[in-house]
Amino acid sequence: MEHFNAASEEDLEQALLSCLRSRRWAGRVADHRPYPDLDSLLAAADEAAYDLGWSDLTEALAAEPLPTLPPDSYSAAHTALNAAHAAYEARFGHVFVICLDGLSPSETLDRLLAAIRSRLTNDPEEERAVVADELRRLASGRLVSALRAAGNCANNHSAPAPGR
Known part of the structure; x- marks a missing residue:
């Protein structure tokens, strides 16, 4: 989580947009740093996704x-x-x-x-x-995968490895 919390705004935005191509979602998740652990990050990501309107979801769908x-x-x-x-x-x-x-x-x-x-x-x-709901699930799985790839604490998370 240290790497995620310490990432530059630009690097973090790119990482988050690779999980869900919604600038509003990425901004909300980034704005609430630092996160103490993966579960807190995933909860914040879900909450941010629940607040997306149809135009935000359309933006995300266009990149799927x-x-x-x-x-x-x-x-x-x-x-x-x-x-x-x-x-x-x-x-x-x-x-x-x-x-x-x-x-x-x-x-x-x-x-x-x-x-x-x-x-x-x-x-x-x-x-x-x-x-x-499907976009929220995809974003969460991709976030876990991205953290695993970066060698962060997601390696100890109990969620199954994401796969499309």
């Missing part, structure tokens, strides 16, 4: 990559996933996001397709709430 399948998936799976992504984007006007932390690669295809199909039945307001 589509969830992908493991490289050894068969071509029909890629075709099905591409079609599902297209249907989702046509309905809601933004990319489909889902946090797949802790999911084995063999479960990825089924989980992605089931989630897209299920969420296509949501009304736009309902889907906005789901999207906000």
